Amino acid sequence: MSEEHSHDHEHSHLDETAIRVRALETLLTEKGYVEPGALDVFIDTYENQVGPRNGAQVVARSWVDMDYKKRLAEDASAAIAEFGFTGRQGEHMVAVFNTPDTHNMVVCTLCSCYPWPVLGLPPAWYKSAPYRSRVVVDPKGVLKEFNVDLPESVEIKVWDSTAEIRYLVVPEQPEGTENFTEEQLVELVNRNSMIGTGLASPATDVEGAGS
Amino acid sequence: MNGAQDLGGMQAFGPVVEEHDEPLFHHPWERRVFALTLAMGASGAWNLDESRSSRESLPPHFYLSAGYYRIWFAAMQALMLEKELISEDELKAGHSLRPAKQLPRLAKAALIPAALAAGSPVTRRATAPAKFVLGQQVRVFRNTPSAHTRVPRYIRGCVGVIDRVHGCHVFADSHARGDGEDPHWLYNVRFEASELWGESAQKSSVHVDCWEPYLEPV
Known part of the structure; x- marks a missing residue:
């Protein structure tokens, strides 16, 4: 497998994960299991404050x-x-x-x-x-x-x-x-x-x- | 469980590599997985030990190659399917197709800072005196639990010395199985490197936190 091919493969793999993560987030929000604003608070806390x-x-x-x-x-x-x-x-x-x-x-x-x-x-x-x-x-x-x-x-x-x-x-x-x-x-x-x-x-x- | 998570003492993974800029997240979706995992945990849908159990139940080839947040993502989906909070067809559709189940709580944005600052202490009142005392020699039981345990393979059967008595803590093995908190005494046990790795070992020791049911007197 050429390096370029492997690189492309890796990319499509990640794109697919990104799509699946977005789908799960939508599903959980629709179900009312998570509050969208809450997700940003978790991220901000650990990315910027601690x-x-x-x-x-x-x-x-x-x-x-x-x-x-x-x-x-x-x-x-x-x-x-x-x-x-x-x-x-x-x-x-x-x-x-x-x-x-x-x-x-x-x-x-x-x-x-x-x-x-x-x-x-x-x-x-x-x-x-x-x-x-x-x-x-x-x-x-x-x-x-x-x-x-x-x-x-x-x-x-x-x-x-x-x-x-x-x-x-x-x-x-x-x-x-x-x-x-x-x-x-x-x-x-x-x-x-x-x-x-x-x-x-x-x-x-x-x-x-x-x- | 003898899963791929139990890495202590394995070889051939190569050198430890530090990144220059050390991003906390390497792709935007990793942030979302991190936050979704914390939010679902805070909802009480499952406990932290079930979460760890789910990650280490993933097939070893996946665990060792997927990357950190893909492990979190796969384990979270597995738990939600197992607890019937969502179903396969909903995952595929990316939308809710039937009514939600009732969760113990909803992690509300306004309440999160206080909840994070409070944490979830796992110390509990002791119901029996501690079996072991500081300085006592103990041996880790040699067994092969098929479910979640916090005994790493590399200490099984080995003899160490009680270095600290931490108090009575929620027992991870029971908690992960859904058998309640089942608190037990938790000790820090000091193992000489030669006991764990043989006579050629470096001048070092490894300190491992062990619940009382993992240990027997020597």
């Missing part, structure tokens, strides 16, 4: 406020709710803290469980077969693909989200950021560092900080 910026605020606070860090360790759902980040797919949160000896990574090998209120919807790779299959058996190999190279001595803990507990990784605070403000620190907490496939960004990533 995202990893929420989690970054939680992590940054835990770096500057030791009382908050303690609350986050003891009851993450309540500590995260202090920011107003609550609800669907984040009802039962647990925070796991990276240390010089331990690196945490989160996966859902059975589907795509992910802490929506703090990270939003998961990226495609998190839901993909390569990540879900390998991170439990070859975490270091997966980390390498994300350009993370940890010392041999670091133990990796992989959290497989098989129930309704959702895990948030709290990365280590980058070196040289001790005098940063909480707002500056938020900028260093990238999404992957809260899944465990990355580290917090280096101090140099904050504009105007350090020298």
Whole structure:
């Protein structure tokens, strides 16, 4: 099969899905099972309002406020709710803290469980077969693909989200950021560092900080 | 169920690939499938565990090649047909041909933000004391349930240590079967990589949430 042919085939496949999805939406609306305006609210919430910026605020606070860090360790759902980040797919949160000896990574090998209120919807790779299959058996190999190279001595803990507990990784605070403000620190907490496939960004990533 | 969803430990899928722009949805119809799935879930037509069960009941060749939102779409249609909320001829026509069934609720736009913020907590009052304590060794039962379960294959028969006691939670296996919430104690169990994968395993551990019926004392 030529590449062009396969490309066309893929397109017609998707067009057909688009038509079938529209037909189902019409059918469900006519039945009165869904309210059309409601669909837009679901989409807007997760496409525009909830995202990893929420989690970054939680992590940054835990770096500057030791009382908050303690609350986050003891009851993450309540500590995260202090920011107003609550609800669907984040009802039962647990925070796991990276240390010089331990690196945490989160996966859902059975589907795509992910802490929506703090990270939003998961990226495609998190839901993909390569990540879900390998991170439990070859975490270091997966980390390498994300350009993370940890010392041999670091133990990796992989959290497989098989129930309704959702895990948030709290990365280590980058070196040289001790005098940063909480707002500056938020900028260093990238999404992957809260899944465990990355580290917090280096101090140099904050504009105007350090020298 | 030993379906295609149970991916932990499988090989030959290739490297993990990050996208540059990371769109949440790759086609406009994926947004609609996402929203329709959430709206139908919010209507109480089925619960989240039935939804997962429906996705993993899809034929493995389809599950592994269809793409994420086509899996959601296929599973949602299957559930609606199974519960007789719609019929094949209506799907084909793209229109309603007979009266609707009564659903527990309608997800109304104005109420959604509050409903999402509240979520659906699954912790329940314990009716019996927890069987296992922190630090205790436990073994995962080795069996092959033909219906929905949250025991991944790679921990079956393996020994781990109770790392956390999460409380009493709605039991996914019963909930997916339509047998009610049947709450049980939920534990986080730590498995050493060598126990799961053999002596050549990396210096790592895997932590898996397991309901009490999955476990026996060692």
